[in-house]
Amino acid sequence: MACPSTIVPLTVVRHEAELVVPAKSTPKEIKQLSDIDDQEGLRFQVPVIMFYKKSPSMEGKDPVRVIREALAKTLVFYYPFAGRLFEASNRKLMVDCSGQGVLFIEADANVGLHHDMLQPPSPYLDQLLYNVPGSDGIIGCPLLLIQVTRFVCGGFVFALRLNHTMCDAAGLFQFLSTISEFARGEPNAPSVTPVWEREVFNARNPPRITCPHHEFEEVRDTSMAMDNNNLIQRSFFFGDEELIALRKQLPPCLRNCSKFEVITACLWRCRTIALEVDPDKIVRVSCLVTARVVKKGLCIPLGFYGNTLVYPAALSTSEMLCRKPLRYAVELVQSAKGQMSEEYVRSVTDLMAIKGRPLYTVAGNYIVSDTTRAGFDKIDFGWGNPVYGGVAGAISLISFYVAFKNSKGEDGIVVPICLPPPVMERFQHELHKMTQLGGVEDSYVIKPTKIQSML
Incomplete structure (x- = not known):
């Protein structure tokens, strides 16, 4: 609501x-x-x-x-x-x-x-x-x-x-x-000495693309393009009740998936439905992931403050994503995140050098970044921690997940998203339906919940 x-x-x-x-x-x-x-x-x-x-x-x-x-x-x-x-x-x-x-x-x-x-x-x-x-x-x-x-x-x-x-x-x-x-x-x-050492993320010699990179595939399909001059922005709060409602729609083997995975799957599915993408079109969700999660091989020094981001993508036809149960989208998101490895990061770096730093796929893509543990809510200039600290909103097709305490004092995750006005209304309707469990095939009956929308 x-x-x-x-x-x-x-x-x-x-x-x-x-x-x-x-x-x-x-x-x-x-x-x-x-x-x-x-x-x-x-x-x-x-x-x-x-x-x-x-x-x-x-x-x-x-x-x-x-x-x-x-x-x-x-x-x-x-x-x-x-x-x-x-x-x-x-x-x-x-x-x-x-x-x-x-x-x-x-x-x-x-x-x-x-x-x-x-x-x-x-x-x-x-x-x-x-x-x-x-x-x-x-x-x-x-x-x-x-x-x-x-x-x-x-x-x-x-x-x-x-x-x-x-x-x-x-x-x-x-x-x-x-x-x-x-x-x-x-x-x-x-307390931490800054380290430049940007060569850690330079291309190999010779560069070589060794992994598939669906996030950089060129798609010339104007039917899935959004007009950035006609976008509005709203945010949606996911607290304990919303997350429980979504997890109830998953089989027991997936209910321990991360908050990021289930929220991303839900948003990707609702957004695709709201955009009314043709059934046979390919849609993507790209997950911004830091290479810092790769524990071996990259040798990122303590104090390094450069970019470490790559964004592996999950793909599906619009029809499959919209018709299949939520577990389908969750498993695709998990698969995309599972691509992360030293070789994957090296392959992305080499792709930048070989292909002249291409832009990620825009048409039919949705990019998400989890900043809930970025630490912006822990920056203390002497006045204590901020009552809110995080990214100020979404940017075009990119949404940032931010830790947030709502007006009721409930801790959760707030996700800003940009969409054209009529699409936003359909998106909000679909998101509300998902948390109400309406029409979901593999769901269980639970207490209805609300998604708090913030203009």
Whole structure:
């Protein structure tokens, strides 16, 4: 059942954006991104937002000043973030470590923090993370934009926009953790020394594609394309009741599958039904997976903060996915994740070099990323952990899974998704049916549940 959020009127007064540079002199050099970093699919900006309550122990301290100073100290160690990207031959991305700095905005809001502000997608993102004109490109632009907004209740919001080619969620968490250590005055900051070593994810010599990569297959089918200019975004909450309802639709041998697997299977199926894809068309779900899960062979050093992401895909005809029970989709998602190995990661890296860093398949694809354990909800600048910390919303065909506590105090996972308006209504209807167990062949009768939808 849809439960639209209350939109609290918000006015934000911003100071002029400034460039924060490293607190000390840093090396002026050129650094090369890896073949995983500079793939076309990571050439976008990702927003992260964290909400903090007032802390009596920090009375008299200004979060803007504390974080600005900590950021400058952090950039001494993470100085590539203060540089700018440029393209070398064959569109290879390089970092000019020029020390120009990252964009920083100081701001003040006219209201206190409210729970409905926390729900991704944030209805106030444009105000809490202002897009400085000319700053959102991939080449020649600041690699980070940070805005700290004070609220009248004494709380504040830390919002950040990251050029994704520089790092993944684990790398960003490491960077933010260092800022938080300096902000708290930790004497041994940084506790983890950053390591560049992007060559860990460079192509082999000679490169060779040794695994199937359905996530990069070229599909020219305009019938499955979505108009990115005609999308709305809503989020859906999966708590214990929703997960129990979905697991009840699975045979006993699959009921111990992960939350990610069952939620992904459910969303993929409902989304495909809502899009009304022709029965014989091939649809995909691509699961963003970090190579850090590969325990042997890759030798990722402690402190490495580059991208480690690949996105193996599951495939099905639309008809099979929509008609078969949920177990069918779950097993496909499990199979896709099961492709992960050292050889698979090496094969992806080599594919980037051989095929010129192609974009992932767009038509008929849905990309999901589990950030529930990314740690953004554990970044403490001295005011304690945020009441919400995570990605601020979905991006086109990419959904991020975020840990979330709803207004009832229930812990769960919230998933933002982008769809055209009429498709969104059908999607919401199908998702509601799945949690009500209507028309599912191998389901069991249980207490009806709700999916909380947040505009």
